[in-house]
Amino acid sequence: MEIVLVHPEIPHNSGCAARLAAATGLRLHLVEPLGFSLEDRYLKRAGLDYWPQVDLALHADWDAAVAELERGSERPLAERLHLFSARGGASLFQTKFEQDDVLVFGSESSGLPAALLERHAERRLYVPIRPGIRSLNLANVVCLGVYTALDRASGLPVNDGAYAAHPQADEDVRPSTRIR
Numbered sequence: 001m002e003i004v005l006v007h008p009e010i011p012h013n014s015g016c017a018a019r020l021a022a023a024t025g026l027r028l029h030l031v032e033p034l035g036f037s038l039e040d041r042y043l044k045r046a047g048l049d050y051w052p053q054v055d056l057a058l059h060a061d062w063d064a065a066v067a068e069l070e071r072g073s074e075r076p077l078a079e080r081l082h083l084f085s086a087r088g089g090a091s092l093f094q095t096k097f098e099q100d101d102v103l104v105f106g107s108e109s110s111g112l113p114a115a116l117l118e119r120h121a122e123r124r125l126y127v128p129i130r131p132g133i134r135s136l137n138l139a140n141v142v143c144l145g146v147y148t149a150l151d152r153a154s155g156l157p158v159n160d161g162a163y164a165a166h167p168q169a170d171e172d173v174r175p176s177t178r179i180r
Contacts, residue, residue, distance in 0.1 A: 009035030015046020016139035022053035038176035052168035089124025
């Protein structure tokens with residue numbers, strides 16, 4: 001399973017997604033343009049000392065992300081995509097997930113590009129919210145979507161509640177150094 005943020009604008013949300021990626025062992029893809037620098041202190045702060053454990057990919061655009069994501073499975077990418085949107089589709093909680101799925105989230109202010117949503121209309125998901133509420137925070141939806149998808153695909157991390165610091169936790173690891 002992989003996490004993709006398309007044109008994220010707020011460093012804190014992307015930092016939270018990076019921390020989530022480290023906690024779940026998933027790769028995080030950021031698709032440019034970004035609304036912040038990978039050297040942003042708020043991005044680093046939101047990811048805390050987990051940056052050494054973040055598998056981070058940076059793509060110049062959606063097409064570059066697609067080229068890499070297509071190599072991740074024998075299933076066609078179009079069948080693996082789950083496009084999160086505040087505007088329609090299937091409920092997150094009524095969706096089946098597979099271990100090689102790709103969870104795609106849009107920018108905080110405008111969501112995913114309309115052309116992408118139109119091209120894969122049957123792959124749209126939403127998180128149910130009350131009428132009169134425009135949307136949820138991106139970091140919250142990423143967390144909810146990832147854990148729901150992992151649970152449905154039988155892939156939750158195994159943890160007994162114990163914690164041991166990563167050997168590089170005390171190092172000053174910058175997000176920009178994690179790009180692969």
